[in-house]
Amino acid sequence: MPDLIQSLLGAMHFQEGRQAVLEQPQFQVPFLLDYLAVFLWAVSGAIVGMHKRYDFAGVLVVALLASTGGSLIRDGIFLQQTPPVLSNPWYIPVIITATMLVGLFRRRITRMALVDRVVDVIDGIGVPAFAIVGLQLSLQQGIPLPGVVLVGVTNGVGGGILRDLLVGDTPAALQPGTIFVSGVILICLLFLVLTLGFGVSKEWAAWGMIVLFFTIRMLSIRYNWRTHPVLKGPPGTS
């Protein structure tokens, strides 16, 4: 345990203690999951934009921000790198395809509860996967652990928050509901404890965290485990 505290404090102070962890192979979001997540988050964004009665270009903008917003904040604002929506030439074609399919099947989509379920499943896998990518990228830059967790969580949930802000909705991620942001925070902390504190390999820890988050998320939806508002009563009153 003192080793764990030592290593946590070491990392908080920009020391080179995390060198060993960085030399391990990085966890990579598997090719298929990467594009599938971008595709389905674009679908979710396009559906939101469509229900706001935007035109095709407007729906496309919402799809773009929903699917790439997390990595946009991560790289463009936090880590000062070119965001993947620019450097990866396939994200935008995937997002355009998703938007066109939503437009094509607009009549059916509005009647399908299935879409919500599919988005829930992909959220359950994609959000932790991208959160861990954010953790790894910021560990590499030598950022102290609290900042590493912030980058990870933002990478996972930032797109959804930006999507809601763009269309003028209260961000769902901030409101009481099934376990989501708190679950992402939990698995980010646990990933760091496992890899930096207990020397678990990043690959194993990553998959473990994805399974854990997915399980929590599905149980929370199935049994309607919900977070509570910090303050009860109708909004705006004191």
Next chain:
Amino acid sequence: MPDLIQSLLGAMHFQEGRQAVLEQPQFQVPFLLDYLAVFLWAVSGAIVGMHKRYDFAGVLVVALLASTGGSLIRDGIFLQQTPPVLSNPWYIPVIITATMLVGLFRRRITRMALVDRVVDVIDGIGVPAFAIVGLQLSLQQGIPLPGVVLVGVTNGVGGGILRDLLVGDTPAALQPGTIFVSGVILICLLFLVLTLGFGVSKEWAAWGMIVLFFTIRMLSIRYNWRTHPVLKGPPGTS
């Protein structure tokens, strides 16, 4: 045609095929158009802020974001460069002047349909001009073509979207209306096809695209050509 596809794919994959194009002289937004566009976008932002009953400092903030928001996203978030609102010492004085003039003539401005027309004309010229600046800057950084188009479109329409979000309005650019974002996407694609695919000089292609966008925009306003919502019916229903 195979050459075109070849060069499109080449550019998508970060190859050096665009070297020849980069060695050409860059299209520069003419001095006068640059400041005129910033001035008039600041005027449009100041009018929006004034109608929200903000105070002078608040109106100035809206004017700033409306006139420089596109280049702020382009450089600050996408291309990782110092945005021109900081590096160019004349933008802020121009924006302050615009805001003060709006304040001075506030009684007249509220009764003038003329302002809308002037903003429409400057949008018709300024939006494509700045979109092409965005295309060129991202081509120079070796970004694949889909990302280049994203930067160009954002450079053109980002300021208007940020202005609307800041004051709590639904972004006009996302909603059905006269042809705007889709026109910008079109001229961005066409600019790349002409310069990279057919070897047209950037200078000529830029002016061609400005004339094309201006024509489309004016015709769309004159004959009320409007985009349609992807999904019909009142917002919020399914």
Next chain:
Amino acid sequence: MPDLIQSLLGAMHFQEGRQAVLEQPQFQVPFLLDYLAVFLWAVSGAIVGMHKRYDFAGVLVVALLASTGGSLIRDGIFLQQTPPVLSNPWYIPVIITATMLVGLFRRRITRMALVDRVVDVIDGIGVPAFAIVGLQLSLQQGIPLPGVVLVGVTNGVGGGILRDLLVGDTPAALQPGTIFVSGVILICLLFLVLTLGFGVSKEWAAWGMIVLFFTIRMLSIRYNWRTHPVLKGPPGTS
């Protein structure tokens, strides 16, 4: 006076005239004020989030953005540096502590007018202190003076504006009220005139500006000095 104009113009044009000023010791926000300001802005953000009936994670996100949003725009978008919320390992623990305390004392906080007063006092000291940090950092990067003022003002008031936008409120800073943004603009201009024009040391000028802003702010609250909307009448009418 011609010297002043000379030096102002020199700085606007990226000349090396500000070398002498840069060689002086920098004004540093005192250790205690730095963390106290972050703590109390986090408290103010957490209270806003709590009244919106967000859950704990949601309240924490609002607290984070309220307390670090100004420096996030400054470094992440304007100056292209890693923002301090990532590089300083203590900000996030301070913000989490603030959020937990707000949650713990939620019943009392809702009944205390004291909280507003404490936030007003810390705003009165913290806003000018961070504005001057923004001025110094952008002077160091050789940015022309108008951009330097923009970075300073944003550093001071950006967090409050982002907090309000995140929760869907009209940004208080933009609306008529007690003197705030215009006061920050004033002390930023005065700081530059004193240090660049009259050779006053940065340390002295910084504390002078903090005292000046605090005095203006407290007098404005005490005697209800308020800014006026540029255009009178109810919002949305012309």
